[in-house]
Amino acid sequence: MIQLFHVCKRYPTGQVALDDVSFEIAKGEFCFLTGASGAGKTTLLRLIFREETPSEGQILVNGRNVAAIPRSKIPYLRRSIGVVFQDFRLIDRKTIFENVDFLPRVLGLDAARRKKMAFEALRRVGLAHRMAAFPRQLSGGEQQRVAIARSLIAEPEILIADEPTGNLDPELAGEILELFLEINRRGTTVLLATHDREMIERVGRHVLTLGGGRLIDDRHLTPGEALPSLAVPPSPAGEAPA
Ligand SMILES: Nc1ncnc2c1ncn2[C@@H]1O[C@H](COP(=O)(O)OP(=O)(O)OP(=O)(O)O)[C@@H](O)[C@H]1O
Ligand SMILES: [Mg+2]
Incomplete structure (x- = not known):
C-alpha cells in the first residue's frame, strides 16, 4: 500500500x-512512526502525501509513484490519503x-452530497451535533x-x-488513539507519528x-x-551542524 525505496530528502538548506529509507506498509495495517525530535518523521509523512518530493528514491502509494503525480491531480491523491x-x-x-467540507468543495461535489458527507464524517467522531459551531x-x-x-x-x-495527540492531555490522547484504532478496524490503513513510546x-x-x-x-x-533502546547512527553526511 505504501512502499518506500531508498528515499533521501535533502532540503534546499x-x-x-x-x-x-526503505520500508513497506501493507493494506489495513496500523503503523506507528517514531524517533527523536528531528529524526525525520514529519518529513517522511510530507513526502507520502506529496507536500514535498524526495531528492532520491521512490515512494509508491497503491503502486503509484507519488512524486510523478502532476500538481493538478494532487486533490485526487488527497482523496485517498487523509492527513491529521x-x-x-x-x-x-x-x-x-465548513472546515470539514473543504476537500469536497475543492473536488466540486454538489451541495447535497457534501452535506451528507460532512454529516457522516462528523458522526463517526461523535460531533454531528456541532456542525454549526466554530472551532x-x-x-x-x-x-x-x-x-x-x-x-x-x-x-x-x-x-x-x-x-x-501531542497537544492533548493523556486522557484525551487516549481517546483520540482509540478513534484511530477504530478507524483502522473499519479498514483504513493508518500511519501515525508519535514520540509517545508508552502509547x-x-x-x-x-x-x-x-x-x-x-x-x-x-x-x-x-x-x-x-x-x-536503539543506538542512533551518526548524522548523515552533509547535515548542517545542530
Ligand atoms: N523545511 C525545512 N527546511 C530545512 N530543514 C528542515 C525543514 N523541515 C525540517 N527540516 C530539518 O529536517 C530534519 C528532520 O525534521 P522533521 O521535522 O522531519 O523531524 P521530526 O522527526 O518530525 O521532529 P519532531 O519530532 O520535532 O517533530 C531536522 O533536522 C529539521 O531541522
Ligand atoms: Mg515532526
Missing part, C-alpha cells in the same frame, strides 16, 4: 532529513461544517476530532497523522523508528511488549 496534524489546522472563522467553541480534543472528520470526509484508504508499547502494532534520518528499526510489536 542542505539539511539531510532522510537518508536511504498536531495543531489541528482548523480555520477559526469557518464553522465546523473556538470546542475543546482541544473536540477540535482534533473535527480535524479527523475532515481527513475522513472522502473515505480515504490511508490516514496519516503527525503527532495527533506504542500499550497497543503494539507495526513500528517504524527513525534516528538521524535513517530507518533504524522496523518491527511488529505485540501489545505490552517493550520497544528496544
Whole structure:
C-alpha cells in the first residue's frame, strides 16, 4: 500500500532529513512512526502525501509513484490519503461544517452530497451535533476530532497523522488513539507519528523508528511488549551542524 525505496530528502538548506529509507506498509495495517525530535518523521509523512518530493528514491502509494503525480491531480491523491496534524489546522472563522467540507468543495461535489458527507464524517467522531459551531467553541480534543472528520470526509484508504495527540492531555490522547484504532478496524490503513513510546508499547502494532534520518528499526510489536533502546547512527553526511 505504501512502499518506500531508498528515499533521501535533502532540503534546499542542505539539511539531510532522510537518508536511504526503505520500508513497506501493507493494506489495513496500523503503523506507528517514531524517533527523536528531528529524526525525520514529519518529513517522511510530507513526502507520502506529496507536500514535498524526495531528492532520491521512490515512494509508491497503491503502486503509484507519488512524486510523478502532476500538481493538478494532487486533490485526487488527497482523496485517498487523509492527513491529521498536531495543531489541528482548523480555520477559526469557518464553522465546523465548513472546515470539514473543504476537500469536497475543492473536488466540486454538489451541495447535497457534501452535506451528507460532512454529516457522516462528523458522526463517526461523535460531533454531528456541532456542525454549526466554530472551532473556538470546542475543546482541544473536540477540535482534533473535527480535524479527523475532515481527513475522513472522502473515505480515504490511508490516514496519516503527525503527532495527533501531542497537544492533548493523556486522557484525551487516549481517546483520540482509540478513534484511530477504530478507524483502522473499519479498514483504513493508518500511519501515525508519535514520540509517545508508552502509547506504542500499550497497543503494539507495526513500528517504524527513525534516528538521524535513517530507518533504524522496523518491527511488529505485540501489545505490552517493550520497544528496544536503539543506538542512533551518526548524522548523515552533509547535515548542517545542530
Ligand atoms: N523545511 C525545512 N527546511 C530545512 N530543514 C528542515 C525543514 N523541515 C525540517 N527540516 C530539518 O529536517 C530534519 C528532520 O525534521 P522533521 O521535522 O522531519 O523531524 P521530526 O522527526 O518530525 O521532529 P519532531 O519530532 O520535532 O517533530 C531536522 O533536522 C529539521 O531541522
Ligand atoms: Mg515532526
